[in-house]
Amino acid sequence: MNPDRLPGPIAGLMGRLVDASAGERLAVSVAALLTAILIGGVVTLVAGVFATCSDPILGPFCYNPLAVYRYLFLAPLSDPFVLQETLKNSALLLFTGLAVAVSFRAGLFNIGTQGQLVLGALAAALVAVRVGPAAPDGAVGGVLIAGVAMLAGAVVGGLYAAIPGALKAYADANEVITTIMLNFIASDVAFFLVSAYFQKPGSGSVETRDVPAAATFGPGLALAMAVLLVLAVTYLLWGTAFGYDLRTAGIQPDAADYAGVDAKRMMVTSMTLSGAIGGLGGAVWVLMSVGRWVNGVPALGFDGITVSVLASNNPLGVLFAGPLFGSMQAGSLSIDFQLGVPRQLVGVIRGLVILLVAMPELFRTLGVRWGMGGVR
Amino acid sequence: MGLTPAHREWRTTMRDQIDRRTFIGGATGATLAGLTGCLGGGGGSEAPAHVGMVYSLGGLGDEAFNDMTHAGIQRAEEELGIAYDNTEPEGQSEFSTFQQQFASSTDPDYDLVTCIGFSQLSALQENASEYPEQDFMLIDSELDADNVASYRFREHEGSFQVGHLAGLLSTREFSHEGSYSGTEKTFSTDPEAKTVGFVGGKENPLIKKFEAGFIAGVHHADSEIEVRSAYAGSWNDPGRGQEIASSMYDAGADIVYHAAGATGSGVFSAAGERGRLAIGVDSDQSLSSDASHTIVASMVKHADTAVFNATKDVVNDEFQGGSTVMLGLEDGGVEAVIGTDYEGEIPQDVLDALESSREEIQNGEIDVPTEPEN
Structure with a gap:
């Protein structure tokens, strides 16, 4: 769209955002968070009017917003089960958030992390089941199986992301469209493969056999791997020539081209890298969360988009956005459970937080791109 | 019953x-x-x-x-x-x-x-x-x-009962005055065509038990009745359910039984449009469906x-x-329940026949299969 046609006040506001100092931006984010919490509280209160309950907090109000927030933010600290769930969610969202951030940095809107994750997960599960019997007993075998499975997940996820990358580079196909469509293909292909060839015997649902128990690990190790990967990718993007090329291709493709970066190849490479991280996330989901591939993979890839946007597509920001989002997700489970407030309602609150916190950053990014603001 | x-x-x-x-x-x-x-x-x-x-x-x-x-x-x-x-x-x-x-x-x-x-x-x-x-x-x-x-x-036992009912009704003149989507309509069987239908959700051993019992029940009433079976491949695709059931009704089926979850509401729509009958599953679906006048009975699983x-x-x-x-039937775990709009309209000899087949299943004289015969 043409930024010149924006109404004056909005353009002015965006310019103001671009010029904002770091302190001002932090203040905006905190204010946005508080506003979201306030609106969310009102929504909770009003929704409670329509519910039926035996002991309303006051008059017609069934849900207590204060209790909701207490659980949302404090349950991970007080309840070991919620803490486990928080760690799991956080680790997985670090992978998917990072995957999305890498592609966005390269100027590619990879909406297909979900599909890459689904196929990566399937590959990891199948490989783990397959090499399980051949691996030596004990911890060595476990590490070996897990390593091979994660490698398989990364390779398959990467290859699957290379498809839209190549389509974009060599056929000028919009990657937003192709990656969205490939998500559907991925989950349906995975469903078909498992139900037709790799079905767990005796099970009524669509799922693979269990991966060997030795290859599974807890959320602590997964989180450590995710953090290391985030640091490695940060170094790759900001500490190497390749990273410089990737980021330049994202910010100013013409300049990158002029500087001798093979733009087409960079598209395929950065998509592959993004997909490999997503596929790795899928492998971790299998080995850490479920112990096998089951149909109905949670929407981790889509949540990764939110995490990445919340983090301004900065890998180090993902380190904070991932756990924030992950703990709110786990907290919503315990709210549903302990307070009887439907977790869909908590999803609304979560959405409000993200919307309000991410919006100023989004407008700022757009403003920078469109050359708004006084200080350049 | x-x-x-x-x-x-x-x-x-x-x-x-x-x-x-x-x-x-x-x-x-x-x-x-x-x-x-x-x-x-x-x-x-x-x-x-x-x-x-x-x-x-x-x-x-x-x-x-x-x-x-x-x-x-x-x-x-x-x-x-x-x-x-x-x-x-x-x-x-x-x-x-x-x-x-x-x-x-x-x-x-x-x-x-x-x-x-x-x-x-x-x-x-x-x-x-x-x-x-x-x-x-x-x-x-x-x-x-x-x-x-x-x-x-023992879903096959309950399915046998509704199959028996379908077989008995399909071969005789039977009609019900009711309404579908706001207009008056007659729902009737076609005694000429000896065909009934079964629509499953996903094909798995559990749903095969429904199909097996239903077929056996239909053939218990009249072994010449043809049972058409099809699987929608989904529990949640009413459109597909309607498509399948419509083609069954067009091919002469007058009663279609479904074990297809939410896909089954499409079966009721097809029956409503064609003025034919359907059989519900799991709960007494005539209580909750918009097309309750099409539901002559339900196989209730308690x-x-x-x-x-x-x-x-x-x-x-x-x-x-x-x-x-x-x-199973004996402990009231499964049973055939006549739809609310059909109470008092089912001929007494049909109800008697159902009662006796129920007793025969309970005392072992009828052995209901759990896998479809053909």
Whole structure:
């Protein structure tokens, strides 16, 4: 769209955002968070009017917003089960958030992390089941199986992301469209493969056999791997020539081209890298969360988009956005459970937080791109 | 046949529930299922038992399996004073999460975790050994563990009954004056064409039992009747269900039985458009469907009884861990129930024939197959 046609006040506001100092931006984010919490509280209160309950907090109000927030933010600290769930969610969202951030940095809107994750997960599960019997007993075998499975997940996820990358580079196909469509293909292909060839015997649902128990690990190790990967990718993007090329291709493709970066190849490479991280996330989901591939993979890839946007597509920001989002997700489970407030309602609150916190950053990014603001 | 007292009672609770749901649904839209269910508990810490409910996919408000089990636990709350909490998983991988959440909770400490649907088997296999102190119940599947009580149904027996009914009606003149989508309509059989139909959701051993029983029942009435069977490949695709059923009606079928979850509402639409008859499944679907005049009967699977009985066992300290209870016609676990709009319209000789085939199944004279013959 043409930024010149924006109404004056909005353009002015965006310019103001671009010029904002770091302190001002932090203040905006905190204010946005508080506003979201306030609106969310009102929504909770009003929704409670329509519910039926035996002991309303006051008059017609069934849900207590204060209790909701207490659980949302404090349950991970007080309840070991919620803490486990928080760690799991956080680790997985670090992978998917990072995957999305890498592609966005390269100027590619990879909406297909979900599909890459689904196929990566399937590959990891199948490989783990397959090499399980051949691996030596004990911890060595476990590490070996897990390593091979994660490698398989990364390779398959990467290859699957290379498809839209190549389509974009060599056929000028919009990657937003192709990656969205490939998500559907991925989950349906995975469903078909498992139900037709790799079905767990005796099970009524669509799922693979269990991966060997030795290859599974807890959320602590997964989180450590995710953090290391985030640091490695940060170094790759900001500490190497390749990273410089990737980021330049994202910010100013013409300049990158002029500087001798093979733009087409960079598209395929950065998509592959993004997909490999997503596929790795899928492998971790299998080995850490479920112990096998089951149909109905949670929407981790889509949540990764939110995490990445919340983090301004900065890998180090993902380190904070991932756990924030992950703990709110786990907290919503315990709210549903302990307070009887439907977790869909908590999803609304979560959405409000993200919307309000991410919006100023989004407008700022757009403003920078469109050359708004006084200080350049 | 007719209504047993327990069934009548269940009917009333279902009606109340549906009324309440419509009211709330009108007010809040999408979150209705969650809102109606979640505040179930309320018995507080002095309740004789706490039960955690993990529903199958589709959740509360499905007007079928989940709502049946919910009715069962509501009855337990009323009669036994227990307290319960509901959880509605949104994906396969959440079964394990919710089972663990109940099992690991200490406030309250759950005395029983109810796992509804065969899809929960894999998750429960792990959790039953991980939480040996927690008692679980599993509906529609079987797990051999000391802390798991399994409940399964002889769906083939109930399906035989509705198949028998379909066979008897299909070969005679039978019509019902009713309405479909606001207009007066006649729903009738076609005695000339000896054809009935079966629509399944996904093809698996469980649904094959429905199909097998139905075919056997139809052939018990008249072995020359052709039964057309088809699977929609989905539990949640009414459009596909309507397509399949329409083609069956066009090919001369006058009654179609479905075991296809929400896909089945398409079967009722097809019957409504063609002025033909259909048979519902799991609950008495004539109570909840918009096309109730098409539903001559339903094969009711009393999952509510299973939940109630297991809860009662826990309250009485008689938990049946490690056992599998099979609920069939004899124990009222399954039964054929005539649709509300058809009460008093089914010829007496048909009802008598159904009654005698029911007795023959119960005393073993009829052996109902669990796999389709042809």
